[in-house]
Amino acid sequence: MIESVVFNKEKGRLELLDQTRLPVETCIVNCQTEHDTAMAIVGMQVRGAPAIGVAAAYGIVLGLNNPQNHEKIFASAFESICDLLAATRPTAVNLFWAIARIKEAVACAGSSDFASAAAVALHKADEIRAEDIEMCRTIGRYGASLLKDGDTWLTHCNAGALATAGYGTALGVFRAAQEQGKKFKVFVDETRPLLQGSRLTAWELMQEKIDATLICDNMAGSLIRDDRVQGIVVGADRITAHGFVANKIGTYPLAVLAKYNGVPFYVAAPDSTFDMSIKYGDEIKIEERDQDEVRYIGGQQIAPKDIPVYNPAFDVTPPELITAIITNKGIIRPIYRDTIPEFIKPDQCREAK
Amino acid sequence: MIESVVFNKEKGRLELLDQTRLPVETCIVNCQTEHDTAMAIVGMQVRGAPAIGVAAAYGIVLGLNNPQNHEKIFASAFESICDLLAATRPTAVNLFWAIARIKEAVACAGSSDFASAAAVALHKADEIRAEDIEMCRTIGRYGASLLKDGDTWLTHCNAGALATAGYGTALGVFRAAQEQGKKFKVFVDETRPLLQGSRLTAWELMQEKIDATLICDNMAGSLIRDDRVQGIVVGADRITAHGFVANKIGTYPLAVLAKYNGVPFYVAAPDSTFDMSIKYGDEIKIEERDQDEVRYIGGQQIAPKDIPVYNPAFDVTPPELITAIITNKGIIRPIYRDTIPEFIKPDQCREAK
Numbered sequence: 001m002i003e004s005v006v007f008n009k010e011k012g013r014l015e016l017l018d019q020t021r022l023p024v025e026t027c028i029v030n031c032q033t034e035h036d037t038a039m040a041i042v043g044m045q046v047r048g049a050p051a052i053g054v055a056a057a058y059g060i061v062l063g064l065n066n067p068q069n070h071e072k073i074f075a076s077a078f079e080s081i082c083d084l085l086a087a088t089r090p091t092a093v094n095l096f097w098a099i100a101r102i103k104e105a106v107a108c109a110g111s112s113d114f115a116s117a118a119a120v121a122l123h124k125a126d127e128i129r130a131e132d133i134e135m136c137r138t139i140g141r142y143g144a145s146l147l148k149d150g151d152t153w154l155t156h157c158n159a160g161a162l163a164t165a166g167y168g169t170a171l172g173v174f175r176a177a178q179e180q181g182k183k184f185k186v187f188v189d190e191t192r193p194l195l196q197g198s199r200l201t202a203w204e205l206m207q208e209k210i211d212a213t214l215i216c217d218n219m220a221g222s223l224i225r226d227d228r229v230q231g232i233v234v235g236a237d238r239i240t241a242h243g244f245v246a247n248k249i250g251t252y253p254l255a256v257l258a259k260y261n262g263v264p265f266y267v268a269a270p271d272s273t274f275d276m277s278i279k280y281g282d283e284i285k286i287e288e289r290d291q292d293e294v295r296y297i298g299g300q301q302i303a304p305k306d307i308p309v310y311n312p313a314f315d316v317t318p319p320e321l322i323t324a325i326i327t328n329k330g331i332i333r334p335i336y337r338d339t340i341p342e343f344i345k346p347d348q349c350r351e352a353k
Numbered sequence: 354m355i356e357s358v359v360f361n362k363e364k365g366r367l368e369l370l371d372q373t374r375l376p377v378e379t380c381i382v383n384c385q386t387e388h389d390t391a392m393a394i395v396g397m398q399v400r401g402a403p404a405i406g407v408a409a410a411y412g413i414v415l416g417l418n419n420p421q422n423h424e425k426i427f428a429s430a431f432e433s434i435c436d437l438l439a440a441t442r443p444t445a446v447n448l449f450w451a452i453a454r455i456k457e458a459v460a461c462a463g464s465s466d467f468a469s470a471a472a473v474a475l476h477k478a479d480e481i482r483a484e485d486i487e488m489c490r491t492i493g494r495y496g497a498s499l500l501k502d503g504d505t506w507l508t509h510c511n512a513g514a515l516a517t518a519g520y521g522t523a524l525g526v527f528r529a530a531q532e533q534g535k536k537f538k539v540f541v542d543e544t545r546p547l548l549q550g551s552r553l554t555a556w557e558l559m560q561e562k563i564d565a566t567l568i569c570d571n572m573a574g575s576l577i578r579d580d581r582v583q584g585i586v587v588g589a590d591r592i593t594a595h596g597f598v599a600n601k602i603g604t605y606p607l608a609v610l611a612k613y614n615g616v617p618f619y620v621a622a623p624d625s626t627f628d629m630s631i632k633y634g635d636e637i638k639i640e641e642r643d644q645d646e647v648r649y650i651g652g653q654q655i656a657p658k659d660i661p662v663y664n665p666a667f668d669v670t671p672p673e674l675i676t677a678i679i680t681n682k683g684i685i686r687p688i689y690r691d692t693i694p695e696f697i698k699p700d701q702c703r704e705a706k
Contacts, residue, residue, distance in 0.1 A: 206657055214660045217570050218602055220667060225668075247568070252574045257606055259613070
């Protein structure tokens with residue numbers, strides 16, 4: 001099993017699979033302190049909201065074990081450690097949520113010294129990690145029930161073990177199907193501009209010995225038309241109460257192609273991805289990223305230096321194009337404003353905590 | 354005006370805009386002999402079927418002017434020159450067609466010495482080039498009638514001056530609209546894997562001072578959904594008698610997205626692109642190209658070395674997704690088996706000659 005975030009208790013360090021070096025090199029980043037952990041999050045050596053949350057939780061443990069902090073007053077040192085890690089990625093919901101859970105556990109335990117707080121924090125960090133993996137396994141089992149022996153499915157971006165504490169959401173469906181002994185193939189969209197499909201998903205599926213074939217994003221259409229794809233599964237960054245799904249740019253075109261050709265289109269995501277406070281897709285602000293992500297690949301210029309670029313990170317897929325949403329609470333189908341609340345209770349949303 | 358293929362009569366050489374160096378550098382390849390010309394075609398310094406045909410025609414002129422050949426018997430030397438150029442790109446229809454026209458002109462003129470044959474060949478090569486530009490201008494004028502002031506259109510790959518003797522087919526529509534004083538914007542698909550959109554079309558439109566914005570192929574969907582595109586125009590590699598269009602991979606998904614969102618989808622191509630000998634899309638063999646085109650960009654590895662890749666060069670768009678085909682004979686609309694023969698006569702097809 002691929003483990004992107006591992007706390008090595010013997011050596012007292014956090015070991016991260018360096019996602020900036022994949023697939024060319026498989027390297028482990030060893031974080032000895034909270035500062036090392038913060039740098040790894042900022043530098044995107046660990047990425048994916050759930051994986052970042054787990055890494056930050058262990059980063060707090062490292063901070064509490066760091067002898068340099070022991071010369072300071074416990075309460076203010078603990079606060080500084082948490083603030084340092086919270087400042088790494090401003091928009092990752094799981095990051096703040098994981099830090100808040102550690103803080104709450106330390107407060108509940110009444111810890112007021114570094115050693116006892118570190119023990120409580122480590123226990124809670126392990127729990128967050130285990131919960132995330134278990135949630136992915138549940139999603140995987142539900143999703144695998146939709147994949148038939150002999151199928152070929154397609155996925156986009158990386159909703160895999162590398163983005164979570166392990167196992168993955170969309171890729172969890174493939175892991176579970178393989179564990180059930182099903183035979184199937186997967187087409188992987190390379191996912192421009194940052195190539196999470198070719199760099200991460202292709203690597204991850206090869207590690208699991210899942211039969212994977214890489215394509216450019218614009219090749220999915222003719223595969224679907226030629227009846228060479230029996231299902232599509234993607235992850236989600238945010239899902240509204242009425243079932244609009246924000247996910248990596250390129251998701252919406254796949255959903256339209258699937259609808260036009262009668263192929264089922266699935267979204268795999270935990271209940272924490274639902275934002276029940278908003279209803280429609282246009283309430284989701286789409287982040288526009290650096291234009292040079294499109295003009296350059298790995299420092300190499302592939303377009304005129306001064307050509308204007310439009311580079312949205314996400315698109316929104318409306319519910320009428322989604323066959324089902326595979327969650328840890330069950331398979332939501334069909335996607336209507338009435339069906340989602342049957343599975344997703346507002347107080348179960350991570351945002352509500 | 355961008356001129357990809359120019360015969361410099363004063364200096365007796367063929368000047369090609371080096372398309373392998375764009376957009377990073379704007380270089381001219383000077384061909385002094387038929388061998389230089391053949392190497393430039395093989396090395397894809399000149400690309401696009403019409404541009405290759407014109408380059409080969411001038412390559413014959415250079416061969417007939419080459420003093421080294423004057424020591425040989427005229428007829429066999431002429432045949433060798435033509436064979437050399439015909440062997441450069443095995444599937445480019447315009448290449449064989451251009452060479453055949455030069456041969457026919459030399460035979461008709463009864464030329465039996467190098468000097469007179471060179472004069473006849475040069476005249477015919479100029480004619481082929483002028484015809485190609487005029488054909489593109491006609492397509493451009495027809496297409497521009499469909500583009501409204503204030504529109505934003507989208508294009509894929511490079512069906513421009515760089516692919517033809519000048520002016521282009523799909524990009525000819527934009528040139529003509531600009532000449533008519535219309536104000537409009539263009540989104541350019543980067544066109545993975547070989548990036549003809551970001552490398553060539555983006556550069557070409559900037560040269561013409563047309564307002565162009567570059568996107569990744571998978572970003573077109575959300576632009577279309579958000580009502581930010583009023584028309585799509587692409588070129589074609591081959592069109593069947595019933596209106597199935599083979600074009601650069603990624604064309605079919607655009608056509609589906611356009612249909613789903615009620616945006617007109619146009620194909621711009623000369624009558625010579627129609628192959629009236631076939632009816633349906635599945636009669637067109639789709640070339641699969643080198644897997645490393647997807648695994649590497651400019652020598653840089655972007656995927657696991659050993660991940661299997663599916664890399665089709667073209668896809669097929671069925672007639673029901675095409676609003677109109679813009680040809681030099683007029684605008685064909687709607688696209689049915691009955692409408693195409695009204696515009697395209699079998700004996701006008703280049704293939705039939």
